[in-house]
Structures are given as structure tokens and as C-alpha cells.
Amino acid sequence: MSRREEILAEMGIAPLWRLKNRPAAAASAPSGWIELKQAVPACTACGLHQSRTQTVFGVGDENADWMLIGEAPGAEEDRLGEPFVGQAGKLLDNMLSAIGLRRGENVYIANVLKCRPPGNRNPQPDEVAKCTPFLRQQIALIQPKLIVAMGRFAAQTLLASDASIASLRGRVYRYEGVPLIVTYHPAYLLRNLPDKAKAWADLAFARKTMQTP
Numbered sequence: 181m182s183r184r185e186e187i188l189a190e191m192g193i194a195p196l197w198r199l200k201n202r203p204a205a206a207a208s209a210p211s212g213w214i215e216l217k218q219a220v221p222a223c224t225a226c227g228l229h230q231s232r233t234q235t236v237f238g239v240g241d242e243n244a245d246w247m248l249i250g251e252a253p254g255a256e257e258d259r260l261g262e263p264f265v266g267q268a269g270k271l272l273d274n275m276l277s278a279i280g281l282r283r284g285e286n287v288y289i290a291n292v293l294k295c296r297p298p299g300n301r302n303p304q305p306d307e308v309a310k311c312t313p314f315l316r317q318q319i320a321l322i323q324p325k326l327i328v329a330m331g332r333f334a335a336q337t338l339l340a341s342d343a344s345i346a347s348l349r350g351r352v353y354r355y356e357g358v359p360l361i362v363t364y365h366p367a368y369l370l371r372n373l374p375d376k377a378k379a380w381a382d383l384a385f386a387r388k389t390m391q392t393p
């Protein structure tokens with residue numbers, strides 16, 4: 181890696197040349213990332229900024245084909261500033277490994293909310309409405325080939341639906357043209373072990389969808 185490449189990587193805007201034959205407009209993505217990464221920690225649009233330790237922006241490959249979206253940070257995420265850590269994060273890593281993926285390699289992970297709701301309560305509609313534009317911009321910058329919505333709030337937010345996870349599973353939806361598949365949140369699976377088999381079926385379906393021309 182050249183010195184120029186190292187500097188770009190440290191700034192979080194490299195590698196510009198790994199755009200996977202995307203439209204020329206994607207070349208503006210680095211400046212978009214910089215602006216977005218400044219805007220999220222500075223956000224005071226809803227009351228969650230008063231109780232957060234820090235915002236949880238997202239983590240992973242910013243040119244990823246796979247984008248996994250959860251609902252909101254928990255206590256460990258709020259403390260560490262990274263989504264899907266702790267026991268739920270370990271389970272997610274195992275789920276990814278089962279289909280040949282690794283956190284940070286062709287995978288980007290984010291949440292609908294960037295701040296932890298107090299006591300890990302459910303996100304409120306106004307909080308989702310205020311935070312969703314950040315997520316929409318992340319999706320626009322990454323341009324994933326597949327979105328996996330993990331958990332009820334992520335699925336309902338992205339699909340503008342109040343349907344249950346059980347009724348949404350097993351089908352391919354579209355979010356602004358990007359294929360989207362719904363599955364259970366890893367934290368839910370830790371409390372409901374029998375549904376792990378269903379989550380595996382969802383991931384196998386997601387892998388098959390990615391392999392379909």
C-alpha cells in the first residue's frame with residue numbers, strides 16, 4: 181500500500197477505486213461519508229441524545245454487497261460505539277460464518293437508531309422518523325446488493341409495514357430497488373432458541389438470493 185493509500189484509508193475514504201462498476205455518481209461517496217460521520221454524533225433531533233453515551237454509527241465494509249440492519253443500540257453498543265456486540269454480536273458473527281461471511285469483509289452492519297433508547301425500550305415513532313434519514317444515506321452510499329433486516333423494528337421501518345416477522349419471512353422485498361430479506365434479531369434468538377433454525381433458513385435463503393443472477 182502506498183503512502184497515499186494509507187492516508188486515504190486513515191481518513192475512512194478509501195479505497196475509492198473499489199466501486200464494483202457502480203454508476204459514476206458513486207464517486208461522490210467519500211465526501212458523503214465524511215459529512216454523515218460528522219452529522220450523526222452531532223445530532224440532537226430527538227431526546228435520545230440526552231441519555232446516550234455515544235452514537236453508534238455502523239461498522240464494516242463501506243463497499244459491501246451485504247448490509248445487515250438492526251433496530252437500536254443496546255447497553256454494550258452504547259458503551260463501545262459499535263453495533264451488535266456482546267452475546268448477540270457473537271451469535272451474529274457465528275451466523276455470518278455459517279454462510280461464509282465475516283464481519284467487516286463485504287458486510288456492513290448498522291441500526292435504524294443511532295442512539296440507545298433508555299433501558300433498551302422499543303424505539304418510538306418520532307425517534308425512528310428523526311433517525312431514518314441517516315440510515316437511508318448509509319444505504320445510498322454503500323449501494324448493497326442485499327439488505328437483511330434483523331428484527332421487527334428494522335423490518336417494519338424499511339418496509340413501512342406493521343406486519344410480524346413471521347409473516348414477512350421467506351420472501352424477497354425491495355427497498356429503493358435493493359433486494360431485502362427479513363429475519364429475526366440475534367438478541368431475540370438468544371431468548372427463543374427454537375427459532376434459530378428459522379433464522380438459519382432465512383440466511384440460507386439470503387445466500388441463495390445473492391447467488392441468483
